Amino acid sequence: MTTLASAITTPDPAALEEWLDETPDRGDRERQLRELATPDRTRLVAALQPQLADRLLAVIEPRTAANLLTSASPATAAGLLAALDSDIAADILRELPESTAVALIGALPPARALVLNGLLSWPPDSAAAHMVPEALVISKDQDVDSALRQLREQTAAAPVDSLAAAYVYVVDDDRRLLGVVSLQHLVLAAPGTPVTDLTETDIITVTADTDEEVAARTLTDNRLAALPVIDENSTLLGVITADVAADIVEDETTEDAERQGGSEPLDVPYLDASPVRLWRKRVIWLLVLFIAEAYTGTVLRYFEDELDAVVSLAFFIPLLVGTGGNTGTQITTTLVRAASTGEVGLRDLRKVLPKELSAAVMISATMAAVGLVRAWTLGVGWPVMITVSISLAAIVLWSALVASILPLLLTKTRIDPAVVSAPMIATIVDGTGLLIYFMIAKAIIPELGQ
Template sequence: MPTLATAITTPDPAALEEWLDATPDRGERERQLRDLAAPDRARLVAGMQPELADRLLAVIEPRTAATLLTSASPAAAAGLLAALDSDIAADILREFPATTAASLIGALPPARALVLNGLLSWPPDSAAAHMVPEALVISQGQDVESALTQLRLQTAAAPVDSLAAAYVYVVDDDRRLLGVVSLQQLVLAAPGTQVAELTETDIITVDANTDDEVAARTLTDNRLAALPVIDKEDRLLGVITADVAADIVEDENTEDAERQGGSEPLEVPYLQASPVRLWRKRVVWLLVLFIAEAYTGTVLRYFEDELDAVVSLAFFIPLLVGTGGNTGTQITTTLVRAASTGEVRLRDLGKVLPKELSAAMMISATMAAVGLLRAWTLGVGWPVMVTVSISLAAIVLWSAFVASILPLILTKTKIDPAVVSAPMIATIVDGTGLLIYFMIAKSIIPELSH
């Protein structure tokens, strides 16, 4: 089986292509490329033909691709970037310092440099930053023969992504988007047919400044191969393709999963993250949770006399706060995902809250029965047994109420609902759950009634 080491040391450029054929898994390619020493990276890039750049650089992380290109001369790196689709080349250039990126763009042909500078001018999390500018366009006043001739000239001047070529956009003289027609319709239409007769004017678009995740969800929800990106004057700027949208959604899902675990997104592949980056991304949330958790100790200190009077109450504190935190985590995990996909919004609170509280009532009854049994096995007496049972039910219901509301409120206020992480919900419920527990205990246990 061809290896990357063989591809690097073999003078024949075909060796690299053989390695690519033998290593179709993207993750495995990524791992082998990241493990290369600097001299080997330089030899790899020096021996890479531009036609292979699309197979190698376009399917790995932009940061890894940038690391490889750093080992090449500016002219060689620019030649490889020129072989990539504009959106992919722009993603890689964002990983370079601004001066280095400008130097690489300066080594490209003027037309290509203009396109890439245009992409890099948009905010990285905007729809326009991820679009393919080379969309197929025709005029509404043409017939199908002249339209096809125009398309041939466009693709000869600048190759078009296969997904972007799924649709042909009808524009006016100022490039304002008027409608869309499929390439298949143009090819199969009878000679003499006017483009206007085939044009579909009810078209889904996104503004250039739309958040990239929103744009990606719009594309996937409508099952499109490409989604047109327009400016405020309805001029067509480019299209977001389905494969780009899939990458955006995957990245956003990864970030949400990291936030749900109580950490800021790493923004780089895990194996490329240094210990300092891991510390920086995790320590802030841990400090916030530490401060929030501190009030749990305040609650325990406040009820110190109650604990001294009925020591057995302390036996059940981990059980109660753990159950409350687990209940809230289950709900937030479900709702954060539903909110991020647009399935639920704040206006759906009237449906979400009854549903979750109904389920929580059944769960609380089950947990109360189990808690009563557990307290009985410890022989703590009926007053404590009843206290534990009722407290479990109340804490489960309270946790369900809090966890059902917070993600939807945050979504409405444009805050990522994933920040309601599992640790944060558990921390909130810990302190409030203890308050519920001791208040119920004071009302039930005779020794605490006064």
């Protein structure tokens, strides 16, 4: 099998094309690219022809592609960028130092530079930052024959992404969006058919400043190949394609998973993350959780006399707080995912709460029974056994209540619900669970009620 290192040692471009054919997996390509020494990266960039650049740079991480381009002269790098779709080229430019990006854009043809500068002017997390500006457009006053001639002229002047070309957008003289026609319907329509006869005016759109994840979910939920992006005047700016939406959803899912683990998103591939970046992304949450967890010690200190009077109460503290944390984690993991996809929101609390609390009642009864048996095996006496059993049930129910409300409440306040991480829920339940445990103990155990 051809390796990248061997492919770039030969002057024959076919060797590099063979490596691309034999290495379709994105992860394998990324790994081999990272392993290249600087001289080999320079040779690789020099060997890239426009069609090969599109096959390689368009499917790897933008940061990896940006690192490759820094090994070439501005003229060479600009030539490779010119072969890419505008949205992909913009993503790569965002990963470059500002001075380098400006130099590359300056080496591009003016029309291309104008498009890329327009994309880079939008916030990185907006829909407009990820759109393909080269959408196919026709006029409502045309017939099928003239529309197809115009489309041929458009694609000859500026090739259009295959997914973006799935739809043709009907606009007025000011490029305001009036409707949409599928390219298939346009091609198959009888000659002379007016465009208005084929136009669908009920269009799903997003505005330029729509959050990228919202735009991606809108596209995928409606099973579209492309989604038009408009401004406040309904002017068509471009389209977001299905492959771009899939990348956005994947990135957001990765970020949510990292937050659920109690860490800030790395924002770079893991293998590119330095120890300093790992420290910076993790230490803040750990400090927050450390401070939050400190009140657990305060609770234990407050009930110090109770622990001295009935030492066996301490045997079950890890079991109780662990069960409460695990219960909350199960619920938040499910609800955070449902909230991030728009499946549930605070308006659904009246449905979510009964469902989760009903499940929690059954779980708490099961855990209470198991806890009773465990306490019995330790021979701690009936008062402690009953205390542990009732406390387990109460803590499970309390954890379910907190975990059911908090993610939905954060969604309503436009805070990413993924910040309700597993460690955070466990921390909240630890201290409050101990309060529940000791209050129940004082009510049941005779020695503590005196």
